[in-house]
């Protein structure tokens with residue numbers, strides 16, 4: 001029986017000498033990577049003659065051994081035996097785990113690749129020392145790779161792995177799945193590392209399985225600065241990502257708290273960067289201004305990073321988006337993520353066309369969205385259910401389920417994404433996966449004025465940006481106050497239809513900013529109806 005081994009998978013460097021920048025040599029490059037923080041190295045040379053492979057392995061092992069960084073060999077047990085290094089990594093066309101164990105003995109590290117449930121089961125039955133799960137994203141580094149898992153596929157595979165007991169009587173004690181160290185591999189770079197680590201686990205899920213680290217080829221091997229890159233990888237693997245601001249420990253709802261959320265908008269005047277559809281740009285900008293926040297509409301990638309450096313938030317609404325715009329949308333979210341600015345994603349019509357599905361899945365799969373806001377059909381489309389029915393961008397009432405059914409779906413998406421989901425409808429649902437806040441219907445005029453649904457995204461983004469430690473409450477306050485303002489506006493005496501209501505609605509939202517603790521309640525009656 002093999003025993004548990006001590007090794008650190010935080011930054012797992014897999015080599016590929018064909019990617020080295022001009023003038024670099026493999027051993028020197030790997031040493032620089034180790035100096036930067038690479039914790040384990042796999043020598044992966046697919047095209048090298050056996051004798052050269054062994055020679056290179058020996059040379060590399062001489063360098064890594066004194067540093068205490070394990071060296072593993074890809075595919076080739078014979079090379080590992082000759083080199084005398086710490087272990088191997090094998091896939092399903094290579095030497096089997098059992099044969100490799102026989103050849104290497106109990107002390108060596110043996111890792112297996114896992115890309116699906118079936119391989120996970122086999123790896124569990126073998127009780128291997130660690131697993132490499134991938135490919136996470138499509139990657140040119142491994143031309144023959146299986147279909148990419150994406151963060152969602154990775155998460156569900158990890159959750160499945162967590163349920164696998166492992167071999168009977170082994171040192172894993174029937175808990176191989178929760179204990180076995182796992183790294184993700186495939187297309188991982190400094191740009192996506194944070195959300196890969198953060199979203200690979202759903203904290204509320206009972207079969208929790210965390211990644212121990214990430215495995216990287218090109219982002220390190222092709223870099224002219226392997227030490228710098230590894231330093232960043234090492235730091236980022238352990239840190240809490242900038243977008244993952246903690247929720248305060250207790251959740252306080254109620255009028256006083258809600259008022260302070262809006263007061264903070266006026267005090268902080270966050271910049272709300274909008275990438276939104278052409279129909280609602282003007283209205284959304286006015287709604288943002290009414291609250292005391294500062295709207296900016298930009299669709300030029302070259303300024304996203306500068307915009308994200310301001311204290312603010314991002315509204316990403318894919319309403320009239322095009323295929324060509326996809327990289328631009330993603331760049332905006334990435335810039336916001338990198339600065340910790342909250343992102344409100346509005347997957348307008350997500351289930352209606354394949355372009356919209358694709359755009360939504362690209363955004364959700366490659367970035368972190370603090371809030372996903374949509375109607376029931378859109379939320380279900382993002383969740384990936386097959387039976388999503390959508391007519392244009394309006395929900396199909398015939399497909400709508402009970403409130404309980406809606407809450408279940410909204411929660412499931414929030415759990416999966418580790419974020420907040422707002423499902424709009426007759427009753428608006430706000431959930432972070434465990435807490436649920438229900439807000440009553442706004443007013444019928446909302447359906448008669450275009451942009452009222454989309455501009456809720458602006459209000460949420462402004463509230464989140466101004467209240468970063470209270471994301472859930474800020475979202476609840478935004479959603480509740482928005483519908484309350486719609487009702488209050490409809491009751492104003494000069495309101496006779498959608499046009500006059502729209503004007504009164506902006507006025508009512510504007511009044512939210514004057515709502516101070518010490519202000520007389522008279523004149524601000526919507527607070528009483530929250």
Ligand code: 3NM
Nearest residue numbers: 134135139141186187216217218
């Ligand atoms: N194995 P990069 S993906 C070696 O899915 C390897 O098992 C994979 O390279 C798997 O970091 C992969 O350059 C290549 O994308 C990863």
Ligand code: MG
Nearest residue numbers: 075090091094
């Ligand atoms: Mg292999």
